[in-house]
Structure formats: C-alpha cells, structure tokens
Amino acid sequence: MTPSRIIQIYNDENIPSSRRSSRHLLSADATPQNKTPSRSRTPCRARTPFSHKENLTPGFNKENITPNVRGILTERIIKPDSANMYRTNSTNMYRVDSTSMYGADSTNIFGVGPTNLFGADSTNIFGVDSTSMFGTDSASIYGMDPTNIYRDSSNALKESKMVTSDCPQIDYFIDDVPNKKYKSASGNGIGMDILKQRIMDLERELANQVERSEKILRDLDSTRYAALKYKNDLYGPVFIDGDQKSINKLLSRISKNCGPDVLKEFKGTCDGSQPTVSQIFEWLEDSGYLIPAILRDFRATETVVWLDLTYTFEAMKKEVSNKFITENRFKPTEKQLLNRHMLISGQLLAVFALPNSFHQLTSLKLSSIPIRNADIVNLRGLKMLSELFVDDTGIGNEAVAYIVALKTLRRIDFTGNKEIDDDAACNLIFLENMETIFLDGTSMTMDGIRKYASTTKSSKLSQITIPRECRNYLNRRKEIYCIERKYGMIEDPSRVHLLPPSHIRAQLKFHYEINDKIIITGPIEELAKTLKSILIRRRDDAKVMHLAGGRDK
Structure with missing residues (x-):
C-alpha cells in the first residue's frame, strides 16, 4: 500500500480547555507528488483500497456505533486518541444530551463550529473549496452526476448502505435519502418534501381559484338574471307569437295578477288552439281586465296599436265602489266617488309614463273616465299617437297644454269638457298635424273658435265640431252682416x-x-x-x- 501522510486538522475553538491536548486526528490518503500516481478509477469505485467489512477493527459493528440518524453521515474512529468513546462526559457519544452528539454542542459535530465539519469552513469538507469535494468540480462528487451522491444513479444510491473515503480509518454511512435535493432556478437546493408541499399548495390554490371562478360565474348568472328582471321591469317583457314558452309566461302572469278563474275563462274561448298575443290582449281589453299590472306587461308589445281603457275602468270602478261600501257600510257621496275614480284613472295613465311604454300605440280611448289634468302629462311619451279620445273626462285648459306635446295627433275629441274655454285656443293652434277636432260641449265661444280656425298652424284641418251656441250664431250670422257677394263689395x-x-x-x-x-x-x-x-x-x-x-x- 502506498504510504499516506497524515493531515491533522484542529479546531480548538469549540473544544473544552481540559481536552485541547487531545487533538482529533484525521488520516487520509494523500500520496506524495513524487510517487507514482495510482491507477485510474471509475467514478463509482471507492477511492480506498478496501471496501469490505473485514478491514474494520474487530469488535466494532457499524450498525451499533450510533443511533440511526436519517440523512447524516455518521463516523467511526478506529483509534481514538485521548477521547474515550465508551467513557465520555455529557457531551460524548452514547451519553449525549438532547442537543449534543459526539462531544459537540447543539450545533457542532466533532467539536467544529455550527457550519464547519472536520475543521473545514462553512462550505468546505476535507479542505476542499466551496464547490468541490475531494478534488471534484462543483457539479459532481467523486466524479458523478450532480444529482447523485457516491453513485452514478439514484437507484444505486438507494441500494448502497456505505460509502468509504480514502481514509482507511473512517467510514461514512448513508442509511437513507428521504429528501432528494434538486436545484432551483437560482441554484439553491430544494428538497422533495418542499416540492411536494409546493405542489399541494399549488393544487389547493388552483382549487380555490376554480371555486372562485365558479362563484363568479354563479354571481354573473345571478346578475344577468337580475339585470333581465330589471330590464323587464323597466322596459317591459317581450312576448313572441308562436313561442310556446313566451305565451305560457304571459298566461302565467295573467293568472297571477287577475286570478286563475280569468285564465280559465279565457282558455274556454281558445278551442284548444294556441292563442296569439294580439288575441289575448283584445280579450282582456273587451273583458275589462287591463288593470295596471296587466297593462305594464303589454307596454313593450309592438302589436298593440289601439287601446280602449273604458271597459277596464268601468270594471275597476265597480269593484272599488263595492269595496268602499263594504268597508264603510254607507253609500259614498259623489265627491268621494269622483276622487276614487280619479285615483283609478291615475293608476292606469301612470303606466304610459314608464320607459318604452306603448311606443307603437296610435289610438287611445279614455272616454268617460274622470281624469285629473296632471295625469295627462303621462301621455307625452306616446310618440306615435294619432288619435286621442278624452271626451267627458273633466279635463281643462291645463290638460290641453300637456296634450300639445303630442305633435303627431291628427284627431282629438274634447267633447263634454266644460273646463275647456277660449284660453285653450292659443295652445291648440300648435297641433300642426290636426285634421279633426271635436269642441262641442266645451265652454269655447265663437271668439275662441274663430281664433283657432284662423290662426291654426295645421294645413290639414278639415273638420271641427263646435258648441251649440256657436252653431246658433253661425246660423243667424246673415242677420249680423251681409254674407252675400254683391257687386262692388270687397271681402278682403x-x-x-x-x-x-x-x-x-x-x-x-x-x-x-x-x-x-x-x-x-x-x-x-x-x-x-x-x-x-x-x-x-x-x-x-x-x-x-x-x-x-x-x-x-
């Protein structure tokens, strides 16, 4: 065997003063340079000439040297110097405290500092630099792949139980490799447990994101449903002929607002066939069931171009009167009834003030319905209205001023409204498309009629009805001035x-x-x-x- 020279490494910083004379000696195979170099070895072959249990000192069993510490290289010194391995103090092997091992303190091993081993610095072992061990480069140990330790593959590493170095007196044991280390992008080591924990965290985070996404989708659906509901409340629902779902929805709303008996009565008139929206509306109109709740449902229906609320008002008036008598047990006075009837008409006309309400309506009949002047303002949104029947409604000049906003009117009936007088003429003249106007039964005199007929801005005016007094005046006007055309008489x-x-x-x-x-x-x-x-x-x-x-x- 080639003689080896002894390399002594001391570390007196962490050794007690009583034991500083007992220096730990580490023997390693350091062949002099003038000697013949040893033969080349494969990376997986041990650097010491012996690798069998027979080379160990008799009486020692490597399995019984120290307790099994996972992932820690354990060491057995064959010839201890002054340190007695079997008679150690509280800092020696086999009698160590909870924070010491082999005479080291809680962070030292073999008397070295918290980051040193065998006298090496924080990154060196056996005197090698920070990136090498036993003369190897930074990416390998004993000439192996950087991901393996003392073996050329991970499978061989698991099968191996002992790794020996060039020192004939020191054996290193690896019981197991529970936390295989990988390098991160920054070059730091990452253990398998950390990777597993990170994967679990990512899976948990992904599950949370999926849950949040599903919650967002649910909230989005709820918002979309609420927005659709608000849109229907604001602009009115749309019912389509031929769509069974749409028609069923309309019938369901009728049953909810008018009662199942009304729906049953209507179905009795259908002969089992699917009704259209127009048929449903016309039946409700003729039967007097166009109450405000039902009227709101039809306000976005484009097929509704003619509307008569007189039958509905009569039905509502009768119901309110009967309820009033039942609750108070006496017959209401005319003034009380009039106020209640105006309240009903106000509820009906308020529907026309809603957005997108009856934009296709061309004719509206409110005959004989007591209406307050202020309620007429709700009709300003009827941009397509050409006929308006407000006869016997009790409106006056204020209502006429609101009606002037309906520039598309071609026919209007003011018959029987005594509150309309000559002052209304100054507003009526601005109805540019007026063709027929009914003024009989009003308080207008010939001065107002004459003013309107002579100053109107409508070039289409072709018919007008006047009060009886005005007609009597026209019939006897031949007694007031000469109506004949005589020779020499001027007319201009x-x-x-x-x-x-x-x-x-x-x-x-x-x-x-x-x-x-x-x-x-x-x-x-x-x-x-x-x-x-x-x-x-x-x-x-x-x-x-x-x-x-x-x-x-």
Missing part, C-alpha cells in the same frame, strides 16, 4: 286702408242694410276700423262654417 280686410273715405262709407252701407246697428257716420278712422272688423269676422265665420260642415241658407 287688408284692402281697407287703400280705400278713400267715400268708398269706406259705401262698403259699410252693404252691411248696414242687413244690420242697422252698424254705425256709418263719424270720423273716417273709426269707420275704417269698423269696416275692417266686419270683414275679418265675416271671413273667419265663413271658415268656421265650412269646417263645421254647415252652409248658408
């Missing part, structure tokens, strides 16, 4: 200021022959003013007579 009031004084007196004589109350003497300015007013009245009365469908006899 704009020519009066062009006439000389003698011609003005001559024109007045034509009318004086019919009505002797006309003054034909006096200042010429007064006579010209009188003649002009007669001609204006004659022209406007003729226009009203024409629009009222009358003729002079």
Whole structure:
C-alpha cells in the first residue's frame, strides 16, 4: 500500500480547555507528488483500497456505533486518541444530551463550529473549496452526476448502505435519502418534501381559484338574471307569437295578477288552439281586465296599436265602489266617488309614463273616465299617437297644454269638457298635424273658435265640431252682416286702408242694410276700423262654417 501522510486538522475553538491536548486526528490518503500516481478509477469505485467489512477493527459493528440518524453521515474512529468513546462526559457519544452528539454542542459535530465539519469552513469538507469535494468540480462528487451522491444513479444510491473515503480509518454511512435535493432556478437546493408541499399548495390554490371562478360565474348568472328582471321591469317583457314558452309566461302572469278563474275563462274561448298575443290582449281589453299590472306587461308589445281603457275602468270602478261600501257600510257621496275614480284613472295613465311604454300605440280611448289634468302629462311619451279620445273626462285648459306635446295627433275629441274655454285656443293652434277636432260641449265661444280656425298652424284641418251656441250664431250670422257677394263689395280686410273715405262709407252701407246697428257716420278712422272688423269676422265665420260642415241658407 502506498504510504499516506497524515493531515491533522484542529479546531480548538469549540473544544473544552481540559481536552485541547487531545487533538482529533484525521488520516487520509494523500500520496506524495513524487510517487507514482495510482491507477485510474471509475467514478463509482471507492477511492480506498478496501471496501469490505473485514478491514474494520474487530469488535466494532457499524450498525451499533450510533443511533440511526436519517440523512447524516455518521463516523467511526478506529483509534481514538485521548477521547474515550465508551467513557465520555455529557457531551460524548452514547451519553449525549438532547442537543449534543459526539462531544459537540447543539450545533457542532466533532467539536467544529455550527457550519464547519472536520475543521473545514462553512462550505468546505476535507479542505476542499466551496464547490468541490475531494478534488471534484462543483457539479459532481467523486466524479458523478450532480444529482447523485457516491453513485452514478439514484437507484444505486438507494441500494448502497456505505460509502468509504480514502481514509482507511473512517467510514461514512448513508442509511437513507428521504429528501432528494434538486436545484432551483437560482441554484439553491430544494428538497422533495418542499416540492411536494409546493405542489399541494399549488393544487389547493388552483382549487380555490376554480371555486372562485365558479362563484363568479354563479354571481354573473345571478346578475344577468337580475339585470333581465330589471330590464323587464323597466322596459317591459317581450312576448313572441308562436313561442310556446313566451305565451305560457304571459298566461302565467295573467293568472297571477287577475286570478286563475280569468285564465280559465279565457282558455274556454281558445278551442284548444294556441292563442296569439294580439288575441289575448283584445280579450282582456273587451273583458275589462287591463288593470295596471296587466297593462305594464303589454307596454313593450309592438302589436298593440289601439287601446280602449273604458271597459277596464268601468270594471275597476265597480269593484272599488263595492269595496268602499263594504268597508264603510254607507253609500259614498259623489265627491268621494269622483276622487276614487280619479285615483283609478291615475293608476292606469301612470303606466304610459314608464320607459318604452306603448311606443307603437296610435289610438287611445279614455272616454268617460274622470281624469285629473296632471295625469295627462303621462301621455307625452306616446310618440306615435294619432288619435286621442278624452271626451267627458273633466279635463281643462291645463290638460290641453300637456296634450300639445303630442305633435303627431291628427284627431282629438274634447267633447263634454266644460273646463275647456277660449284660453285653450292659443295652445291648440300648435297641433300642426290636426285634421279633426271635436269642441262641442266645451265652454269655447265663437271668439275662441274663430281664433283657432284662423290662426291654426295645421294645413290639414278639415273638420271641427263646435258648441251649440256657436252653431246658433253661425246660423243667424246673415242677420249680423251681409254674407252675400254683391257687386262692388270687397271681402278682403287688408284692402281697407287703400280705400278713400267715400268708398269706406259705401262698403259699410252693404252691411248696414242687413244690420242697422252698424254705425256709418263719424270720423273716417273709426269707420275704417269698423269696416275692417266686419270683414275679418265675416271671413273667419265663413271658415268656421265650412269646417263645421254647415252652409248658408
């Protein structure tokens, strides 16, 4: 055997003063440079010439040297010096405390510092540099792959129970490798347990993310459902003909708002066939079941172009009156009934103020329904309305001012509303598309009728009904001024200021022959003013007579 020289490594820092003379000696195979180098070895072959149990000192059994400490290289010294392995103090082997081993303190082994082993620094073992061991490079130990220790594969590492070095007196044992180390991206070692824990954390985090995503989807569905509900409440539900689900939904809402008896009554008229939205609406309208809750459901239906609420109002009025008598046990007065009826009509008209409410409606009938003037403002959103029947509703000039906002109106019925007088004419003239207007039964006089007919901005006006007093006046107007066309008589009031004084007196004589109350003497300015007013009245009365469908006899 090639002689070895002894390398003594001392570490007196952590050895008690009483034992500093007993220096630990480590023998390693360090062949002098002038000697013949040993033959080349494979990376997996041990560097010591012996690897059998027969080379160990008799009487020692490596399995009984120290307790089994996983992942720690244990050491047996064959020839201890001054340290007695069997008679040690509280810091020696076999009699160590809970924080010591082989005479070391809680962080030292063989008397070395917390980060040193065999006198080496924190990253060196046997005097090698921080990245090598026994002369190997930073990526290998004994010339092996960086992921293996003392063997060329992980399987061989698990099968091996002992690794020997060049020192003939020291054996290193590896009982097991429970936490195989891998290198991270930064070059630090990561154990298998850490990787497993990290995987478990990632799986748990992934499960939490999936749960959060599912919760978000559920919340999104709930939000979408709530948004759809709010949209239906705001703009009204849409029902489609031919869609069984849509029709069933409409029938279900009718049963909920009107009662199952009403739905059963309607189904009795269908003969087993699937009804359309228009058929359902018309039946409800004729039967008087278009209460506010049902009316709101139809406000987005484009097929509703004509609406009559008179039957519904009568049914609601009867129900409210009967309820009032039942609760109070006496017959209500006319004023009390009128207030309650106006409350009902206000609830019906409030539906028209909702967004997207009956945009396709062209005709609305509110005849004989007591309506407050302020409730008419709810009709301003009916942009397609061309016919409005508000006869006998009790509205006045204030309601007429709200109605003027309906520029598309072509026909309107004010019959029987005594609160409408001559002041309404200044608002009615702005209905540019008006063709037919009913003013009989109102408090308008010929002055208001004449003003409206002469100043209206509608070029389509073709028919007008007037109160009885106005008609009587037109029938006897031949007694007020000359309605005949006589030779030399002018009809255009704009020519009066062009006439000389003698011609003005001559024109007045034509009318004086019919009505002797006309003054034909006096200042010429007064006579010209009188003649002009007669001609204006004659022209406007003729226009009203024409629009009222009358003729002079």
